[in-house]
Amino acid sequence: MRRELAMLTRDFRQYVQALEGPGRDEGRRPETAESRPPAVPLKSLDELCEEAQSCVRCGLCKTRRNVVFGEGNPNADIMFIGEAPGRDEDLQGRPFVGRAGQLLTKIIEAIGLTREEVFIGNVLKCRPPGNRDPEPEESAACMPYLEKQIALIQPKIICALGRISGQLLLASRGRSLASMRGNVYDWGPDGKVKLIVTYHPAACLRNLQYKRPVWEDMKRLRDEYRAMGGAI
Ligand code: URA
Numbered sequence: 001m002r003r004e005l006a007m008l009t010r011d012f013r014q015y016v017q018a019l020e021g022p023g024r025d026e027g028r029r030p031e032t033a034e035s036r037p038p039a040v041p042l043k044s045l046d047e048l049c050e051e052a053q054s055c056v057r058c059g060l061c062k063t064r065r066n067v068v069f070g071e072g073n074p075n076a077d078i079m080f081i082g083e084a085p086g087r088d089e090d091l092q093g094r095p096f097v098g099r100a101g102q103l104l105t106k107i108i109e110a111i112g113l114t115r116e117e118v119f120i121g122n123v124l125k126c127r128p129p130g131n132r133d134p135e136p137e138e139s140a141a142c143m144p145y146l147e148k149q150i151a152l153i154q155p156k157i158i159c160a161l162g163r164i165s166g167q168l169l170l171a172s173r174g175r176s177l178a179s180m181r182g183n184v185y186d187w188g189p190d191g192k193v194k195l196i197v198t199y200h201p202a203a204c205l206r207n208l209q210y211k212r213p214v215w216e217d218m219k220r221l222r223d224e225y226r227a228m229g230g231a232i
Contacts, residue, residue: 038182045074045152057141060126066093070121081154084124095120100202111222112232162200
């Protein structure tokens with residue numbers, strides 16, 4: 001338990017260091033040699049994935065078959081972040097490979113991209129039994145992995161898929177999906193990452209009326225990316 005706590009503290013410190021970087025000192029207390037945390041370099045994405053494979057930070061490690069770290073371009077400009085692996089993903093160790101995943105692939109292709117060009121991941125790396133909503137302690141335990149993934153990949157745009165992912169990325173528990181979508185948020189410590197929240201592809205499969213708003217959100221994402229010079 002003490003070791004787990006030490007790892008979490010170290011992870012958080014590394015994450016904050018990676019995000020702060022040079023030139024973000026305005027308004028911050030000046031550091032002295034004593035107060036400066038030791039410079040611990042961030043792991044590579046592969047090393048982080050390796051670490052996640054043996055994660056026991058929450059009880060989901062007891063029921064998972066595979067850790068689903070995420071996949072795609074390690075330098076992707078665009079990240080899609082879902083909630084948690086489902087049954088197919090747990091069996092294969094890959095994100096969004098079931099029916100919802102097939103729809104996500106089509107959505108990505110509809111804006112002129114491929115799965116290989118973007119990065120696809122989840123807030124939780126392990127499947128909650130029966131696909132139940134993540135418990136707060138599970139998302140808290142897993143969030144440092146996602147934060148480090150974002151710090152390493154440095155996407156320009158993040159698309160949160162579904163209510164849980166939107167709530168966790170916007171740190172606003174209890175907010176409805178409808179109230180989160182339709183905006184482009186300036187996200188991250190310097191507000192330079194654009195965040196778009198849209199319906200989860202699984203919700204689109206259950207409710208066909210969500211397909212139109214998702215398409216509107218994807219056009220918004222495409223327009224944002226084009227405005228940044230992205231060629232899609
Ligand atoms: N739903 C998710 O949120 N993520 C997956 O990887 C699959 C289904």
